[in-house]
Amino acid sequence: xSRVSRSxxxxxxxxxxxxxxxxxxxxxxxxxxDPRAQFRRRRGALALAIALILLAVLIALLGSxxxxxxxxxxxxxxxxxxxxxxxxxxxxxxxxxxxxxxxxFVVAGADGGHEIALTFDDGPGPYTPExxxxxxxxxxxxxxxxxxxxxxxxxxxxxxxxxAGDVIGDHTQSHLALATLSAHxxxxxxxxxxxxxxxxxxxxxxxxxPPYGSFNETTLRVLRSLGLLMVLWSVDTxxxxxxxxxxxxxxxxxxxxxxxxxxxxxxxxxxxxxxAALPVIIHDLRARGYHLVTVxxxxxxxxxxxxxxxxxxxxxx
Numbered sequence: 001x002s003r004v005s006r007s008x009x010x011x012x013x014x015x016x017x018x019x020x021x022x023x024x025x026x027x028x029x030x031x032x033x034d035p036r037a038q039f040r041r042r043r044g045a046l047a048l049a050i051a052l053i054l055l056a057v058l059i060a061l062l063g064s065x066x067x068x069x070x071x072x073x074x075x076x077x078x079x080x081x082x083x084x085x086x087x088x089x090x091x092x093x094x095x096x097x098x099x100x101x102x103x104x105f106v107v108a109g110a111d112g113g114h115e116i117a118l119t120f121d122d123g124p125g126p127y128t129p130e131x132x133x134x135x136x137x138x139x140x141x142x143x144x145x146x147x148x149x150x151x152x153x154x155x156x157x158x159x160x161x162x163x164a165g166d167v168i169g170d171h172t173q174s175h176l177a178l179a180t181l182s183a184h185x186x187x188x189x190x191x192x193x194x195x196x197x198x199x200x201x202x203x204x205x206x207x208x209x210p211p212y213g214s215f216n217e218t219t220l221r222v223l224r225s226l227g228l229l230m231v232l233w234s235v236d237t238x239x240x241x242x243x244x245x246x247x248x249x250x251x252x253x254x255x256x257x258x259x260x261x262x263x264x265x266x267x268x269x270x271x272x273x274x275x276a277a278l279p280v281i282i283h284d285l286r287a288r289g290y291h292l293v294t295v296x297x298x299x300x301x302x303x304x305x306x307x308x309x310x311x312x313x314x315x316x317x
Contacts, residue, residue: 109259125267148193
């Protein structure tokens with residue numbers, strides 16, 4: 001089997017060993033050991049044993065000296081994190097991993113800033129380039145939750161998103177309701193989409209959005225094992241129903257608030273209304289003083305509070 005990308009090696013099985021030809025077996029009763037060679041081997045083995053003993057002693061001495069320092073460092077880090085707010089922790093390093101440390105999901109960011117995240121589901125698709133053109137003209141970066149099987153046909157859009165600084169998340173391989181699947185099936189849906197997105201040239205996803213808002217406790221366990229943060233939404237424009245451009249704009253603006261995560265779609269059907277509504281949404285949100293950012297940027301600047309109850313279900317597509 002061949003390697004499908006730089007990050008994924010599917011060569012799980014070694015090639016079968018080839019049979020030796022032209023070599024005569026040696027009878028076990030035939031003495032073939034040279035005494036001088038045997039002595040050299042014994043001397044080499046003794047030297048190796050002595051070297052291993054000295055190495056073990058050296059490691060023990062170094063370990064005893066560094067253990068106290070490591071313990072002190074861990075204690076200091078724990079003490080600092082205990083007294084820090086989620087926003088303080090998120091500001092350092094990877095904001096997604098920082099948020100994952102205290103919650104498996106987000107619905108929105110905190111309400112202390114002026115940022116809103118635009119998100120798009122079900123792509124990449126035939127309308128994704130038009131969505132990207134609107135975002136690029138407006139100098140807006142967004143978050144796209146991609147379906148793995150769509151990468152086979154529209155991976156150029158994913159590569160374009162990466163170049164534009166957009167973020168790509170996992171929206172499963174086949175857009176199935178995860179709560180109806182077994183643990184194995186859920187993991188396959190998530191893992192295969194990760195592979196397809198990476199093959200398309202995007203970084204390994206850290207974010208996940210459940211199709212139809214469908215998830216259960218099994219989903220959360222699988223997400224934890226894969227290091228994925230579940231991103232839900234606080235505003236559903238219902239653009240997938242094609243309600244008309246004014247309705248899409250109205251719903252986006254009606255739910256606008258600091259930390260909002262707005263749900264729209266770049267795939268899954270005819271998205272001409274979404275393309276037409278997007279410039280108006282961007283203009284009006286900016287007129288209200290909002291900055292439009294990706295989900296990781298929102299988490300970095302206005303991370304959500306800990307201790308939020310996990311919703312049981314959400315309406316959406």
